[in-house]
Amino acid sequence: NAGVTQTPKFRILKIGQSMTLQCTQDMNHNYMYWYRQDPGMGLKLIYYSVGAGITDKGEVPNGYNVSRSTTEDFPLRLELAAPSQTSVYFCASSYGMGVSYEQYFGPGTRLTVT
Amino acid sequence: DAKTTQPPSMDCAEGRAANLPCNHSTISGNEYVYWYRQIHSQGPQYIIHGLKNNETNEMASLIITEDRKSSTLILPHATLRDTAVYYCIVTAPNSGYALNFGKGTSLLVTP
Numbered sequence: 451n452a453g454v455t456q457t458p459k460f461r462i463l464k465i466g467q468s469m470t471l472q473c474t475q476d477m478n479h480n481y482m483y484w485y486r487q488d489p490g491m492g493l494k495l496i497y498y499s500v501g502a503g504i505t506d507k508g509e510v511p512n513g514y515n516v517s518r519s520t521t522e523d524f525p526l527r528l529e530l531a532a533p534s535q536t537s538v539y540f541c542a543s544s545y546g547m548g549v550s551y552e553q554y555f556g557p558g559t560r561l562t563v564t
Numbered sequence: 565d566a567k568t569t570q571p572p573s574m575d576c577a578e579g580r581a582a583n584l585p586c587n588h589s590t591i592s593g594n595e596y597v598y599w600y601r602q603i604h605s606q607g608p609q610y611i612i613h614g615l616k617n618n619e620t621n622e623m624a625s626l627i628i629t630e631d632r633k634s635s636t637l638i639l640p641h642a643t644l645r646d647t648a649v650y651y652c653i654v655t656a657p658n659s660g661y662a663l664n665f666g667k668g669t670s671l672l673v674t675p
Contacts, residue, residue, distance in 0.1 A: 492651060
């Protein structure tokens with residue numbers, strides 16, 4: 451299993467541009483999450499999904515959109531990029547059933563908006 | 565979700581036990597205590613979790629007080645590779661078990 455994969459690894463955007471961060475998991479997990487991590491800080495939840503077709507906002511959803519059309523994929527869309535969105539973005543997934551909901555994280559996407 | 569309080573940093577000698585405390589005095593009955601760690605700038609790694617009983621796995625032990633208001637993560641024989649930021653997180657089913665990371669404890673294991 452590849453686990454959770456994220457593309458791209460690095461990206462530089464100009465202010466006002468848009469992009470989609472890709473996240474794919476091959477563990478047949480129901481739950482998927484997007485977090486962002488600013489320098490020296492802990493991760494903050496942007497959006498999460500408990501299954502295909504179901505998404506919900508986290509702590510910092512403004513400026514982002516998500517969709518979950520398949521179990522495997524959970525893309526994060528940035529519209530009108532702003533310097534405040536410069537961060538490291540982590541995608542995670544978990545099985546979401548039973549007694550264990552441990553999350554498996556991808557390697558992250560480092561985004562700079564200038 | 566309940567908030568957690570952790571010391572910002574701790575040191576531990578290699579080979580000794582590392583005991584990382586966490587306060588979660590506002591935890592509610594259906595909330596679990598989860599521990600993750602983040603090594604350098606990698607994605608966080610799950611360590612262990614519990615509801616009210618003490619738990620042990622191949623990585624660590626989790627001791628939860630009887631009133632559930634605090635817990636301690638124990639790394640029994642710390643190695644240099646255990647140097648990381650450790651996050652104590654309280655989460656529940658009604659939030660999709662989403663994780664609310666604070667600043668964590670930066671653990672430095674020294675030779």
